[in-house]
Amino acid sequence: LASLLGVSQVTICKSLAGNSSISRQMREKVRRLAKEHGYRPNASARAMRQQRFNAVALVQSSEPSRSILIPDMLAGIQAGLAERELHLLLAELPDQKLTNSGYVPKILSEWMCDGLLINYNAGIPSRMVELIRDYQIPSIWINSKQGSNCIYPDDVDGGRQATEYLLGLGHRRIAYADYTFDDTNPYPVHYSTHDRYRGYSEAMLAAGLVPQIIRRSAADAKSTKLQFTANWLSNLDRPTAIVAYNADAAKPIAMAAMSILGMDWTRKLAIVPFHERRVDDLGVPLSTMVLPEYQLGIQAVAMLGEAMSGIEAEIEPRAIKAKLVEGSGRDSAR
Amino acid sequence: LASLLGVSQVTICKSLAGNSSISRQMREKVRRLAKEHGYRPNASARAMRQQRFNAVALVQSSEPSRSILIPDMLAGIQAGLAERELHLLLAELPDQKLTNSGYVPKILSEWMCDGLLINYNAGIPSRMVELIRDYQIPSIWINSKQGSNCIYPDDVDGGRQATEYLLGLGHRRIAYADYTFDDTNPYPVHYSTHDRYRGYSEAMLAAGLVPQIIRRSAADAKSTKLQFTANWLSNLDRPTAIVAYNADAAKPIAMAAMSILGMDWTRKLAIVPFHERRVDDLGVPLSTMVLPEYQLGIQAVAMLGEAMSGIEAEIEPRAIKAKLVEGSGRDSAR
DNA sequence: ATGAAAGCGCTAACAA
DNA sequence: TTGTTAGCGCTTTCAT
Numbered sequence A, B: 001l002a003s004l005l006g007v008s009q010v011t012i013c014k015s016l017a018g019n020s021s022i023s024r025q026m027r028e029k030v031r032r033l034a035k036e037h038g039y040r041p042n043a044s045a046r047a048m049r050q051q052r053f054n055a056v057a058l059v060q061s062s063e064p065s066r067s068i069l070i071p072d073m074l075a076g077i078q079a080g081l082a083e084r085e086l087h088l089l090l091a092e093l094p095d096q097k098l099t100n101s102g103y104v105p106k107i108l109s110e111w112m113c114d115g116l117l118i119n120y121n122a123g124i125p126s127r128m129v130e131l132i133r134d135y136q137i138p139s140i141w142i143n144s145k146q147g148s149n150c151i152y153p154d155d156v157d158g159g160r161q162a163t164e165y166l167l168g169l170g171h172r173r174i175a176y177a178d179y180t181f182d183d184t185n186p187y188p189v190h191y192s193t194h195d196r197y198r199g200y201s202e203a204m205l206a207a208g209l210v211p212q213i214i215r216r217s218a219a220d221a222k223s224t225k226l227q228f229t230a231n232w233l234s235n236l237d238r239p240t241a242i243v244a245y246n247a248d249a250a251k252p253i254a255m256a257a258m259s260i261l262g263m264d265w266t267r268k269l270a271i272v273p274f275h276e277r278r279v280d281d282l283g284v285p286l287s288t289m290v291l292p293e294y295q296l297g298i299q300a301v302a303m304l305g306e307a308m309s310g311i312e313a314e315i316e317p318r319a320i321k322a323k324l325v326e327g328s329g330r331d332s333a334r
Numbered sequence C: 001a002t003g004a005a006a007g008c009g010c011t012a013a014c015a016a
Numbered sequence D: 001t002t003g004t005t006a007g008c009g010c011t012t013t014c015a016t
Helices: A009-017 A024-037 A043-050 A071-083 A095-099 A126-135 A155-168 A191-206 A218-222 A225-234 A247-261 A293-308 B009-016 B024-037 B043-050 B071-083 B095-099 B126-135 B155-168 B191-206 B218-222 B225-234 B247-261 B293-308
Strands: A055-061 A087-093 A115-118 A139-142 A150-154 A174-178 A212-215 A241-244 A270-275 A288-290 A318-321 A323-325 B055-061 B087-093 B115-118 B139-142 B150-154 B174-178 B212-215 B241-244 B270-275 B288-290 B318-321 B323-325
Touching: A009 A024, A043 B043, A055 A071, A055 A293, A071 A087, A071 A293, A071 B087, A087 B071, A095 A126, A115 A293, A139 A293, A150 A155, A150 A293, A155 A174, A155 A191, A155 A241, A155 A270, A155 A288, A155 A318, A155 A323, A174 A191, A174 A247, A225 A247, A241 A247, A247 A270, A247 B247, A293 A318, B009 B024, B055 B071, B055 B293, B071 B087, B071 B293, B095 B126, B115 B293, B139 B293, B150 B155, B150 B293, B155 B174, B155 B191, B155 B241, B155 B270, B155 B288, B155 B318, B155 B323, B174 B191, B174 B247, B225 B247, B241 B247, B247 B270, B293 B318
Parallel strands: A055 A087, A055 A115, A115 A139, A139 A150, A150 A318, A174 A212, A174 A241, A241 A270, A270 A288, B055 B087, B055 B115, B115 B139, B139 B150, B150 B318, B174 B212, B174 B241, B241 B270, B270 B288
Antiparallel strands: A087 B087, A288 A323, B288 B323
16 A cells, blocks of 8 residues: 555545645645555445445336336436435345245345335335335335335325316316226336326316226227227317326327327317426427426435434435426417 | 354354355354344455455446436346346446546545446547546446447447348338437437448448438428428328337327328338337337347346456457347338 | 554454 | 454554
């Protein structure tokens, strides 16, 4: 090491840490030499000494339908971690093995990070909840409603906001569309499936209107989403506006509208989907309930910071509001 | 620790490692006790002792347009790492700071992993290449052409394959569509921009046909992609088939076709886009040049394994072929 | 302003 | 089959 300078390790260590009990000149000299020689402090040694890894793990299911990694959320997480000088580990847990007896994933069985961000959104294996409780690792559940230590978008509010936006523009025949049915997903549905609809229907009822849900049932499974949509869209008393559960529902609706109502379909039908970003790839940007992904990441890290700072107390669940971002179509009725 | 058993640390260590020089019964006893007490071996201590972290970092740009994390590629990486019992660190490097003098990201300045997977695809800051060379960290460049230690899809071959597929179905008026122009991307274009077109045009020339490229120029920037498409699509001698640079080009084409050619547009126009998965969200599944993302991940890890195993030699660049996955439309001409 | 010493938790080499 | 010893690279405490 830099005994080339004829000083002790201690001086090196303190210099690089910017310790003020070291002379300015010495610090400079050390820094220069370190750079020249490509000296890289060993993170594991520091971790051992400090009893702390300065790292957290983002835990995902290997089953892609169970945990989707939204880029904006990841960006939020990274930003939050960077602020606290923490590193990020990515851990993918094989669900199948997890339910098998005896199997414990490395992230839990080995001690290698200071906390967990858990991004299992639907169908969390109960085994996992137990394991995490047993091992006492500070952790935050993202996108999932738990008794404590969790954070998720306020989907009820989002459904309400979207609906009130359309009501405010004069729409009366507003339907709610959810096409997730035939997505081959054997797991319990995500809470947002209920919550978004609930927000929508509450707003409709409050306005003295009757909620109408458009969803594919088992009987519709034979027709494509496009055909299914074309079917109800050809109806003369079709809705003038749609709150869509997600972009996957908005897409076939826009395509069918394109074909049936013509290229300027947005004048006859307003679609407001939930999505992580404004939906911009359907010809004209759609007014979108943009989910607070970045904030989710930022806040999750903040909560994990709390949880890691030792005070054992459970942290209150936190719901974050989505925000309606307007498109460039004229969403107004008539 | 488990001096509760009245044995030494060593016995514990060996037992958990499954060392055969420990009696079967002892190993069992230790394992049980470890589980009961929630004992978790400390990864940093092991790392220090073994001079090896058993971890690699996936390096990305904080600039989202510069490194996109494709789920399938990530899955491939995770699978490859799992096989070798390696962990994954995710490191996001702020490009702007990187070009600033003096700034060195933690991943490089600290010693915390055994190798790097670098997922900067276009516009790699030269500073970064230098840093990595200087610090001598085993690394593999993904999705980028370098002199060595890199892996990427064979885009020339992909362009050729897509074109030959359409030629084989009887198409003659085949155009190549690239709509990336107005994507607000100030960086050098990705090599695939050239390579896919090259493969296409080579195949066309080989068949005695004239390549035709459809791309938005500065002059077209005022009209939307949809209008731009509607324009050339209304033409009577429009192409009967399109090789599309990516799904972003295929989408507006499909939408415009929907409106102009009707709901069964696939009978009049075949579109074969490049994409990470078969394009399934445009009404009917499109025959797609599916990029070998998973293989990319798997192979990148394999190459990194080689690079890490000490032999200094540089590793030959590796190109992986994309595969045409047919859709359910009838792509054939007439 | 600098250094000496101790110890974090683990495992490889060797001894018993 | 089990135990002893030593040391990985760093940082904290206390002495100088």
